[in-house]
Amino acid sequence: MNSSRILTRLASPRTGGLLALAILIALLPLALPNSYFYDVAILVGLNAIVCVGLNLLIGYAGQISLGHAGFFGLGAYGSAILATRYGWPPLAALLATTVAVALLAYIVGRPILRLKGHYLAMATLGLGIIIFMVLTTEDKFTGGPDGISVVPFRIGAFALQGEHIWYWVVGVLLLLAVWLALNLIESPTGRALRALHSSEVGAEVVGINAAEHKLMVFVISAVFASVAGSLGAHYSGFVTPSKAAFLHSIELVTMVVFGGLASTYGAVVGAAVLTTLPQLLTSFEDYEMMVFGALMIGTMVFLPRGVVPSIARLLASRRKAVPDDKADGK
Amino acid sequence: MSAQFVQYLLTGLTVGAIYALVALGFSIIFNASHVINFAQGEFVMIGGMATVSLVAAGLPYFFAVLLAIAAAALVGLALEKFAIEPARDASVVTLIIITIGASIFLRGLAMVVWDKGFHALRPFTGNTPIAIGGATILPQSLWVLGVTLLIVLALSWFFGRTLLGKAMLATSHNRLAAQLVGINVRMVLFLSFGLSAALGAIAGILIAPITATSYDVGIMLGLKGFAAAILGGLGSGIGAVVGGLVLGIAETMSAGYLSSAYKDAIAFVIILVVLFFMPSGLFGRRGGERV
Numbered sequence: 001m002n003s004s005r006i007l008t009r010l011a012s013p014r015t016g017g018l019l020a021l022a023i024l025i026a027l028l029p030l031a032l033p034n035s036y037f038y039d040v041a042i043l044v045g046l047n048a049i050v051c052v053g054l055n056l057l058i059g060y061a062g063q064i065s066l067g068h069a070g071f072f073g074l075g076a077y078g079s080a081i082l083a084t085r086y087g088w089p090p091l092a093a094l095l096a097t098t099v100a101v102a103l104l105a106y107i108v109g110r111p112i113l114r115l116k117g118h119y120l121a122m123a124t125l126g127l128g129i130i131i132f133m134v135l136t137t138e139d140k141f142t143g144g145p146d147g148i149s150v151v152p153f154r155i156g157a158f159a160l161q162g163e164h165i166w167y168w169v170v171g172v173l174l175l176l177a178v179w180l181a182l183n184l185i186e187s188p189t190g191r192a193l194r195a196l197h198s199s200e201v202g203a204e205v206v207g208i209n210a211a212e213h214k215l216m217v218f219v220i221s222a223v224f225a226s227v228a229g230s231l232g233a234h235y236s237g238f239v240t241p242s243k244a245a246f247l248h249s250i251e252l253v254t255m256v257v258f259g260g261l262a263s264t265y266g267a268v269v270g271a272a273v274l275t276t277l278p279q280l281l282t283s284f285e286d287y288e289m290m291v292f293g294a295l296m297i298g299t300m301v302f303l304p305r306g307v308v309p310s311i312a313r314l315l316a317s318r319r320k321a322v323p324d325d326k327a328d329g330k
Numbered sequence: 331m332s333a334q335f336v337q338y339l340l341t342g343l344t345v346g347a348i349y350a351l352v353a354l355g356f357s358i359i360f361n362a363s364h365v366i367n368f369a370q371g372e373f374v375m376i377g378g379m380a381t382v383s384l385v386a387a388g389l390p391y392f393f394a395v396l397l398a399i400a401a402a403a404l405v406g407l408a409l410e411k412f413a414i415e416p417a418r419d420a421s422v423v424t425l426i427i428i429t430i431g432a433s434i435f436l437r438g439l440a441m442v443v444w445d446k447g448f449h450a451l452r453p454f455t456g457n458t459p460i461a462i463g464g465a466t467i468l469p470q471s472l473w474v475l476g477v478t479l480l481i482v483l484a485l486s487w488f489f490g491r492t493l494l495g496k497a498m499l500a501t502s503h504n505r506l507a508a509q510l511v512g513i514n515v516r517m518v519l520f521l522s523f524g525l526s527a528a529l530g531a532i533a534g535i536l537i538a539p540i541t542a543t544s545y546d547v548g549i550m551l552g553l554k555g556f557a558a559a560i561l562g563g564l565g566s567g568i569g570a571v572v573g574g575l576v577l578g579i580a581e582t583m584s585a586g587y588l589s590s591a592y593k594d595a596i597a598f599v600i601i602l603v604v605l606f607f608m609p610s611g612l613f614g615r616r617g618g619e620r621v
Contacts, residue, residue, distance in 0.1 A: 064423055111606045117422060118366050122560040123605050125553070126598030133595040246553070250430050257427050289438025296431025297413045304420040 017265055018179060025171040029164075038163035040279055042235060045170035046228045048271035049177045051255045052264055053224025056181055058253065059262035060190065061217045062197035063113060064121050066249050067128025071222040073135055073244020074101050075229025080150040080239050081141055090153045094230045098223055105222035106215065113214045128249050136241045147240030150233045166235050173231070174268070177224060181264045184220070193217060194262075225252075258299055260306025269308050333464030338586045339579060340462070344471040344540070346578020347478035351533035352555025353562065353570035354485065355526035361502030361565045362522035364422075368429040369409060370530055371552020372436040376402045377531025378543030379440055382449040391452070399531045405436065406527025410520050433548065440545040451538035474536045481532065482571055489567070498522060502565060550594065557601045563614025572612065576600075 032038050050072060057063050078097030082088040088096070112123045135142050142148060153160040160166060184190050196203035196210045204210050233239040242248065251274065259270025277295070281288045303310045352370060359367045380401050384394035413428050420428070454473050459466035488495040500508040501518045509515050533551070534543065541547075558577050562569025577597045585593040604611065 058423060064426070066426075112602075115605055115609050118360075118564055119560060119605060119609060119611070121366070121426065122556060123602055126557065126601050129553070129598050130595050130602075133592060137591045246549070253423070254427050254430070257423055261421070261423065286442050287438065289441060290435055291438075293431045293433070293435025293438055296434065297428050300420065300424050300428045300431065301413065301417045304417055304424045 018175070018182065021178060021265070021268070022175055025175065029167065035163045038167050040276060042163065042166050042170050043232075044272045044275045045167075045174045046232045046235075047252070047255060047275050048174050048268045049170075049228040050225045050252055051259070051267035051271045052174075052177045052181045053221035054252055055256045055259075055261070055264060055267040056184065056193070056217050057221040058256055059260075059267070060185060060197060061193040061214055063214055063218065064117075064253070065124040065218075065221070066121050066246070066253060067124035067126070067131070068221065068225050068252050069244050069246070069248035070128035070131035071101055071105065071225035072229035072232075072248065072252075073131060073239075073241065074104070075226030076150075076233035076239040076243050077135055077142055077229075078226070079230035080148055080233045083234070084148065084151050085141070089155075090151065090234060091155055094227070097230055098226050101226035102219050102223050105219045109215045109218040109222075110211075113211065113218060125246065125249070128244065129246055132241055132244045132246065135244050142241070145241060147238055149238050150236075152237065153231070153234035160234070170231065170235075173227075178264055178268065185264070189213065189216070254296060258296075258306060260309040263306065263308045266306050266308035270306070273307070334586070336463050337465035338582045340465055340467045340471065342579030342582035343575060344467075344474050344578070345582060346575035347474050348533050348537045348551070348574070349554050349558040349577050350571045350574025351478055351481065351529050351536075352551055353558035353574045354481075354567065355529045355533075356556055356559040357562075357565050357567060357570045358498075358522050358529070359526045360559070362498060362519045363414065365414060365425050365429065366556065367409075367523070367526065368426060368552065368556075369433040369436060370526065370555060371548030371550070372433045372440075373402045373406060373527040373530025373548070374534035374537075374551045374555075375440060375543065375545065375548035376405060376436070376527075377534030378451065378538035378547065379444050379449065379534075379545065380531075381535050381538065382451050382543060383444060385452070391454075395535055398535060399528050402531030402534075403524045403528040406523040406525075406530075407520060409527075410523035414523070415516070415519070433552070437545055437548065444545060446545060448542045448544045449538075450542045451535070453539040468540065470536075470539045474540075477532065477536055481529065482567075485567065494521070554597050557597045560611055561601055561604055563611030566611075566613040569611060569613035 028041060029038075032041060050068065054065065054068055057065055075097055078100060079090065079093045082093035082096060083090045108127060112120065112127065115123050136145050139145075160169060185193075192203065192208045192213050195206070195208055196213060200210045229243065232243070255270035255274045256267050257270070258274060259268065260266030278288070278292065281291055284291050299307070305313070352374060355370045355373065356367065359365055359370070377398050380398035381394050384397055385391060389397070409429075409432050413432055414425070417425060417428055453468070453470040455469050457468070457470075459468055460472070489499050490496075497508070497513045498518050498521070500511070500513055501515050505515055508518075534547075537543075537551075554577060555574070558573035559570050560573070561577060562571070562573030577600065580600055581593055581596045584596045608614075
């Protein structure tokens with residue numbers, strides 16, 4: 001059978017791809033022997049949700065952010081503080097936090113997104129670091145560098161506890177995130193984003209409000225990060241400022257680029273590989289950082305387009321002997 | 331002017347000079363290649379750490395310093411050869427990830443070669459504070475300021491008066507045109523990494539006696555240097571120096587008069603405020619977009 005046709009079908013985003021992801025999520029527990037593996041899978045899912053949102057911003061709209069861990073951290077701390085310190089119902093805390101983060105992204109996004117290239121990188125990086133410093137310093141609310149514990153997520157009398165329940169919650173939310181992203185990309189908004197990616201002036205000439213579109217996708221990606229942060233805090237029951245740190249921002253961007261820019265499934269693959277990798281690398285002990293850094297350089301040098309688009313391209317060229325641009329997975 | 335103010339100013343100038351050196355490293359590489367080298371802070375770390383270990387190994391101070399600078403320059407050249415050069419045509423984000431990967435690699439390497447501890451370097455000449463108008467300044471601070479001034483003068487001579495320097499400048503203005511008049515732009519790119527790394531190492535050695543050094547000292551120094559380079563306007567030499575000094579002074583003043591808890595955040599608050607009003611930094615070229 002020509003497996004390449006099936007794969008092309010799977011790469012078609014809203015039909016086969018989503019189904020394949022759903023089947024993968026449904027079947028994965030068969031391969032997870034104990035709760036440690038469930039734990040890793042949940043972390044993969046949470047990172048994947050952030051990356052799917054971040055990929056909309058970096059991959060499609062072409063706007064880099066080196067500060068998205070800040071939004072993740074705000075989501076985590078917002079939920080932690082409201083639900084734990086002030087006893088809000090976790091769902092209300094999550095919603096209120098999400099709205100607040102969206103508002104913040106909307107307010108700071110407007111001036112920041114006027115910047116281009118390295119200046120935008122600097123501004124988002126700075127924003128992330130400022131958020132990190134506030135979370136570390138305002139220890140009256142945040143518990144400082146030691147972090148704070150978070151109550152379990154409960155709706156009414158039902159508490160979400162244990163890896164198995166969380167696995168399904170995160171799995172369903174990841175599907176939802178991917179579905180939302182794919183629909184956005186195929187909508188007129190998505191086409192507008194890609195247009196302003198290739199040329200902002202060109203896009204404005206044909207009547208696209210570049211500033212509004214960039215701001216919208218910035219807010220969306222911040223919301224994805226914030227929700228994942230809130231859930232992650234409730235899941236692990238503890239949150240420290242490292243969740244908002246510069247290094248976490250870098251990890252998130254690396255996941256997106258590693259998987260493949262402008263590829264929603266690439267973002268999921270990138271999150272999966274780079275979340276699992278450190279677990280495997282712990283056997284290198286002292287050499288862990290070196291190996292991780294070398295792998296980062298190596299993949300970017302040899303697969304500058306990211307894993308998923310590179311593989312899709314390879315399969316396409318094998319099928320037709322001519323590289324096909326449309327085969328860069330969505 | 332109160333003595334306290336003078337004290338903060340002197341401290342700020344010292345820190346700012348270090349930021350300026352790091353920022354110059356960012357600008358030189360950016361000019362040659364349009365790459366932001368996030369591993370710039372690791373050169374600073376290598377300079378300090380290598381000097382510490384070479385001095386501990388019994389080498390005369392002066393040779394230890396020279397060797398450490400040479401070692402950092404070699405690392406810079408190797409970085410260009412093995413990580414940047416093979417990915418020449420990659421996108422900006424990809425190149426950013428590569429240099430961040432390099433910085434993680436170098437930090438990991440430093441952790442293995444040396445250790446996780448803090449190390450203080452002996453000051454170049456004595457440790458007796460010198461009184462200036464009610465304030466005091468460490469001899470090492472004078473070294474920092476003096477060497478930075480020398481380097482700035484040397485660089486302006488290099489870029490203004492020597493063939494190689496002019497070739498690098500030409501490459502930064504228009505790569506293709508430079509290539510057409512016979513400049514070896516790949517060599518320029520290669521050398522720019524060596525030069526930046528050497529500058530970073532010098533900064534690391536100068537500051538090590540004041541703040542101590544460790545394997546992860548490069549993260550913050552690198553980010554502040556980047557902030558200084560952006561504040562001045564990417565690629566502008568004067569901008570890098572002014573940006574560094576402004577950040578250093580602002581940081582020390584706000585730590586002294588406002589809150590020391592947010593000392594490290596000040597640089598980024600300033601950069602955000604400046605970028606809101608001047609999207610290309612203080613001295614940056616205002617670039618239009620070609621369609």
